[in-house]
Amino acid sequence: MASEPIKVGIIGGTGLGQLFASQKGKQQKVQTPFGSPSDAIIEAEWEGLRVSLLSRHGTGHLIPPAFVPFRANIFALKQLGCTHILATGACGSLRQEFKPGDLVICDQIIDRTSQRPGTFFEKAAVHVEFAEPFCPVLRRILIEEGKNLSLAVQDRGCYVCMEGPAFSTRAESLMYRLWGGDLIGMTAMPEAKLAREAEIPYAMIAIVTDYDSWKPPQPAAPGTPPEEAPVLLQEIINNLQAGSTGAMELIRRALGRIAADPSPLLTCPAQEALKLAIWSEKSRIPPQEIQRLSALWGRYFA
16 A cells, blocks of 8 residues: 555646636646646645645646546656545536535446547556446545535535537436436546556545536526526536535545544555556566556556
């Protein structure tokens, strides 16, 4: 298990990422074998813990979901010594009980992406276990600290990750409900899988902004002027702003708890994800590839 001091990478999605620009800290411009991450990473201290803040969509929110440099992002956080990751992401709800404005501590994923490189390991057969995609230790801390928030914090949710950037058709939204999906977003994958390959425990706080397209919007009351009628995208933006504030508060509470007692984080199972996952004969893996990815798997070639 990891023995280095706890350092938490925080990946801010839509809403939260924009808040990072105002945070004080040292900006690090990191290069990785997979190019540059989405943005400069802010090294700071929150609630007594070292943190690395990364805006998933970059300054000005210019990077759409399918083009987020997920491999560079996770690799950069690994290079900077992050031992754990807390991420946020805006999402739609596929269930009546997951209400706009709620925060959800996800426990499962269905991956519907198709255009994104999903592994670091292209010259070796590496098969990580991924039955439980989110760290149970981080999830428990977030769930327990969420009980003290004014916002509702749901303790489970299956996140369907779609390619985007367009939102779902109504037929797709209804299909995902039949599959058992609870939430739908565009960014949890391959981010969560890459974190597992990097042996970094990862948890996702989903910020519910709307009911996706399976649930038709409520019609305006009779006599409502057109300019006052509900507008879906404006409703999403309003819910996102409130949810982002709540997610930031939840993260700070979780960090304070970890700082007070970091010992539970030393037992996160993802920290040994590669121990039995490298199936290739190690002597046949090109030495330059071992070196290129040494930040991820170097300890298994010592």
